[in-house]
Amino acid sequence: MSTDDIILEEATSGEYKYGFTTNIEQEIAEKGLNEDVIRFISAKKNEPDWLLKYRLDAFHIWQKMEEPNWAHVNYQKPDFQAISYYAANKKKKKLKSLDEADPELLRTYERLGIPIEEQKILAGVAVDFVMDSESVFTSFKKQLAEVGIIFMSISEAVQEHPELVKKYMGTVVPPRDNFYAALNSAVFSDGSFVYIPKGVRCPMELSTYFRINAENTGQFERTLIVAEDDSYVSYLEGCTAPKRDENQLHAAIVELIAMDRAEIKYSTVQNWYPGDKEGKGGIFNFVTKRGLCKGVSSKISWTQVETGSAVTWKYPSCILKGDNSIGEFYSVAVTNNYQQADTGTKMIHIGKNTRSRIVSKGISAGRSENSYRGLVQINKTAENAYNFSQCDSMLMGETCGAHTFPYLEIKNKTAKVEHEATTSKIGEDQLFYCNQRGLDDEQAVHLIVNGFCKEVFKELPMEFAVEAQKLLEISLEGSVG
């Protein structure tokens, strides 16, 4: 075994550090999916009739759809009748401060290494903590309300701002969009709702930590962010999940809408349980994320760091409808052991002078499969559209796979589209150079990998970038050495 291989071996054997279960009483719906379950969810959440109808319509669409299998992943299809579609914390009362929160929850924060009070004060981050399906804690709400920003769980928004939710929900990702979008539209549990009024620049980074907790409960978040004319918002989403042996399904929908000159920045750090070294267990992450640049000169930027989940199937996309609008996608996807990731983006150019940029970095180790799948579509109306895509893959080990499947569809001659992809490994000479300067192999690999991903990390807000680097280290720990 060469030094490289030993380094790899060690890094790839790093264990998931966040595997523990919080014991909180939960209310769980009967397993299985039918109209009654949907009515139950809707009734539990005290939803208006239009939303129940929306869910039922989506359910009927879903029943007629087939599970897609074009992605470059291989997994045991979930049994949709063996999943419970609703889990909410039983004790439900509004909290004014952290002291009132369940001490069990607070301990969870601590073990996750996220000192929430400190973060609140130091970083100025409002945290909407989602424990399974229900939002139990929302902070900084008042401060945000002062500038007219609405930041609450989507269940609350349905009660308090039904007109906004009704107007925008499903306009970017309609229920019939795909199999998992239809499923989510039928049974979505909770998520965040953000509304930034005209001309407002959100004074802080908005953040949500998701955590899958109840056993056998698929989680179906629904996030909707609307940025009115001339507004700006940066939203962070980060996840860790407890260790468990059964596969869990996660099918979220995120919809972003940017009006004239508005800008939305959406960052994700995903670190769900990837399964153990033998590929047993782990989360199925089938997510539909899409942003609509509706207004002129609007901008939507996706940044993601994907290190977790057994199977990931995720394409944060931008529909560039407004003239001069901009779409961006920055991604680092790390797979290890038996993880499989099929991720990328879609850039749909409709408006004139629209621009998009794709930077994707894939790192595969162990026996994992890591695919980039992207679509750049320049429609006839998109005069002077420009796209640049760069997809780099790094392989660590002889048994993993790295793939690139870019689709370029160009229907306008004024378009300028550039795509490039490379695949490589960490060179012996690079390692040697670092060794010479006193770094051991592991440090050297982290240095090189961090350099490889820097282009994406620099797009993340500072605290997040630090966390992302840490995650990357944990994910590849011992994989080299």
Place this chain on the structure above:
Amino acid sequence: MTTTSADKFEEAFSKLKKSESSIEAKSFRRFQKMGIPNRKSEAYKYSNLSYFKNLKPDTSGNIPHKLPDYFKHDYLKDKNLLVTVNGIFAESLSQFAEDEDGIHISCMCDARKEFRDIVEAKYNTTSSDHPDAFSEMNTAFAHCGIFVYAQRNAQAKKPIVMLHLAYKQDAGSIACQRNLIVLEQNSEVEIIEDYINLDEEEAFNINHFSEYFVEKDARLKVNVYQEESNKVHFIGNKFFELSERSNLKVTAVNFQGKFVRNNFRVILNGEHAEATVNGVFINENEDHTDSRILIKHNAAHCESFQTFKGILDDKSTGVFNGKVYVAEGAQKTNAFQSNKNILMSEEAVINTKPELEIYADDVKCSHGATCGQLDENAIFYAQTRGIPRDKAKKLIVFAFAQEVIQAIDNQDFKNFMERRLVHNLGLAEYSTHETVQSGIKQ
């Protein structure tokens, strides 16, 4: 497949009287099961095949009595000339130099008797792991095509030109041509394939399938030239298998054609093999060209190169789907792929999908794809030098396409391609340059 079309094929197949255990029958059953692919099939995502649903297999067997004027072309002089008509090898029209030692050429039917072992060992062995409806259809209904066999150490002195003629096909039928080319150890062969329609007004449908085996240290060059009329629907499968240290170079030049689908599949099975697959196409009117390339690195230390260029005008559409596959253990692979396209009109569409699928870590693989229109700065520069705008544009396109044509090794064929390019771009009317002048004579 509609019932009527399925019936037509079924009827035609029963007439062939093949036993159920034959290769043909097995392929036919697989074809029946698959049917004509639709757009849901990833391999044909951007090509509409509905036209093929109403065809039946061609059984005309028409052969023209004399060769058309086309055969007076310079580049055909001093070559071995093999002619097929609607997929059938026409020996009476072919000319083959007698002093080619160790190179055997015959029709497939004779080869089955004379070189039975070779044919049995190789025939229809390349298509098993990636089933394709058209290659199965071809195997079921294959006409008696060309067999080329180069013995160990044999070197063909002259290039082998294959002229594939389409001539008075049955109405609404598709002709299935099948060739087998085997190069034994350390042999060398150069092939030029040229597709010609003898009647521009008539509709022709062709399903072409060639298998090429390049054994240890052997060298094969294949130049494919297609200039089809707007009545032609062409499906071509060319599958190559390469052994240790063998070398393959394919160049595909394609000017026009109502529907042209070229599927190149190169399997590198031996270490240190090298494959180059280049192509350029110019589409006009409502032409459609679909190029699909799979380069599969099964062995370590192999290299592959792809350069594909597309020029699309009017309402034409183009598809490029190039894939580099590196199998587990195929370490030290070098694979490069480049795809560049120019859209000349508002209505033209290009869909490109350059793929990498990699299962080995010590490899260097890269691909690039671009799409754009002609560079205004370049046009302006030419204009400032007194070149009319229209001509400037054509010259830039000429240079763009030249990258592929320049890389052709055979000088005669390269000159011929240059002239055709000049002619097709309408550069002839501006003739000053030597190649441009010779373009007028066309």
